[in-house]
Amino acid sequence: MKARHYVLAAALIAxxxxxILFTQTITEAPAGFDNKTNGFTPxxxxxxxxxxxxxxETNADGLGPVYNAQSCRECxxxxxxxxxxxxxxxxxxxxxxxxxxxxxxxxxxxxDASIQEHVPNNASVAALRSxxxxxxxxxxxxxxxxxxQSLAANSGGQLIAVNIxxxxxxxxxxxxxxxxxxxxxxxFAGDAYLNEMGITNRLFPTENTSNGRSVAAFDHVADPExxxxxxxxxxFMRSSKxxxxxxxxxxxxxxxxxxxxxxxxxxxxxxxxxxxxxxAIAGLGTVPASLGNKVIHPFSDFALHDIGxxxxxxxxAAPPNKMRTAPLWGxxxxxxxxxxxxxxxxxxxxxxxxxxxAINRAIFNSLSVTDQNNLIAFLNSL
Numbered sequence: 001m002k003a004r005h006y007v008l009a010a011a012l013i014a015x016x017x018x019x020i021l022f023t024q025t026i027t028e029a030p031a032g033f034d035n036k037t038n039g040f041t042p043x044x045x046x047x048x049x050x051x052x053x054x055x056x057e058t059n060a061d062g063l064g065p066v067y068n069a070q071s072c073r074e075c076x077x078x079x080x081x082x083x084x085x086x087x088x089x090x091x092x093x094x095x096x097x098x099x100x101x102x103x104x105x106x107x108x109x110x111x112d113a114s115i116q117e118h119v120p121n122n123a124s125v126a127a128l129r130s131x132x133x134x135x136x137x138x139x140x141x142x143x144x145x146x147x148x149q150s151l152a153a154n155s156g157g158q159l160i161a162v163n164i165x166x167x168x169x170x171x172x173x174x175x176x177x178x179x180x181x182x183x184x185x186x187x188f189a190g191d192a193y194l195n196e197m198g199i200t201n202r203l204f205p206t207e208n209t210s211n212g213r214s215v216a217a218f219d220h221v222a223d224p225e226x227x228x229x230x231x232x233x234x235x236f237m238r239s240s241k242x243x244x245x246x247x248x249x250x251x252x253x254x255x256x257x258x259x260x261x262x263x264x265x266x267x268x269x270x271x272x273x274x275x276x277x278x279x280a281i282a283g284l285g286t287v288p289a290s291l292g293n294k295v296i297h298p299f300s301d302f303a304l305h306d307i308g309x310x311x312x313x314x315x316x317a318a319p320p321n322k323m324r325t326a327p328l329w330g331x332x333x334x335x336x337x338x339x340x341x342x343x344x345x346x347x348x349x350x351x352x353x354x355x356x357x358a359i360n361r362a363i364f365n366s367l368s369v370t371d372q373n374n375l376i377a378f379l380n381s382l
Contacts, residue, residue, distance in 0.1 A: 033080045055229075062225030075131035082134050086130070102195075115215055118211065155325075156356065164183055164282065193233070195208065204224075249381075252381045268326075300326065
C-alpha cells in the first residue's frame with residue numbers, strides 16, 4: 001500500500017478554493033445512532049427530511065418502470081435510517097467495448113413483468129455491490145481536495161476528478177460510491193433516485209431503459225417526475241451524525257495499536273479533519289460551521305485501490321480492478337463484508353486483501369493469536 005503509484009485525473013478544475021472567511025476551533029464531529037441533527041439543519045428540518053428519505057414511492061409517483069427499491073430507507077436502515085444494510089445491487093459488464101444502454105446496473109424489479117431486466121448474454125462479468133452507509137457523509141463532502149490528495153499520496157491510492165452535476169463545468173475528487181463516482185451529495189442523491197427507484201429528477205431527467213428497450217409505454221408520469229426530493233435527501237445526509245464507536249475495552253485499545261502498527265491505517269485512515277468553515281467549494285457554496293474543522297474517523301482514504309477484489313466493472317474513469325477503500329465506521333452493524341457482502345467473518349475479509357494489501361495480510365497472519373484477536377476486537381468496536 002506504500003507503492004506510491006499516486007494517480008490524479010488529468011482534468012481537475014475548480015477544486016476547493018482555500019478562501020477562509022472565519023476560524024473555528026477543531027472539534028470532534030457529533031456521533032450517534034439517534035436520528036438527531038448534527039447542527040447543519042434545525043431538528044424540525046432534519047425530521048422532515050428524514051420522513052422524505054423514508055417515504056415509499058408508488059407507480060403514481062413515477063416509480064420505475066425498472067427499479068431496485070421503493071425508498072431510500074430500504075437500502076439504508078441498519079440500525080437507523082441513513083446507515084447501511086445487507087441490500088445489494090447487481091451490475092454487469094459486456095465482453096465487447098460496446099457499453100450497455102444505461103451503464104452496468106441491472107435493476108432487480110420492474111412495475112411490469114414484460115420489462116424485467118436480466119444480465120445480457122454478452123456479459124463477461126456480473127457482480128454485486130452492497131448499499132453504503134450515508135451517516136456522516138456531510139463531513140466527507142466537506143473534506144478538502146488537498147486533504148484527499150495528501151492521503152492518496154501516502155497510501156498510493158487513485159483519485160478521480162468527477163463532475164459536480166448541479167454545477168456544470170466544475171469538478172472535485174470523487175468520494176462517494178464504490179467507484180468514487182460522485183463528489184457531492186446532491187449528485188449522489190439524484191443518481192440514486194433514478195437508478196435505484198426509477199424516479200427522474202432535474203439532475204437525471206431521462207428514464208432508464210430495460211436492457212436497452214424503451215419503457216415509455218409503462219411510464220405514465222411526466223419527466224422529471226420529482227424536482228425537490230433530492231434536495232431533502234442531500235440535506236438529510238449532510239445533517240446526519242457520524243456512526244458512533246462501540247464499547248472501548250483494553251483489548252480494543254490493544255487492537256487499535258496493532259491496526260496502526262501493521263499499516264492498515266495507510267488506507268483505512270483513522271482520523272481526518274474537514275475543511276475550515278467558510279472554505280469555498282466549487283458549486284457547493286461554503287463549508288458551514290456545523291461541518292467545518294471537524295475531526296471524523298471514517299477509516300478510509302476515499303481513494304481507489306487494487307486489493308484483488310475489483311468487481312470487473314469499469315465506471316467512468318475508475319478501472320475494473322479497483323474499488324474505493326471501504327470506510328470502516330459502523331462496521332459493527334454489519335454481518336457481511338467487502339463490496340459484494342460475500343464474506344461473513346472479519347478474518348476472511350482480511351484474508352481477501354491481496355495485491356496492494358498483500359503485505360498487510362501477511363503481517364496479520366504472522367501475528368500472535370492474542371494480537372490477531374485484539375485487532376478483531378478493535379474492528380468489532382467500529
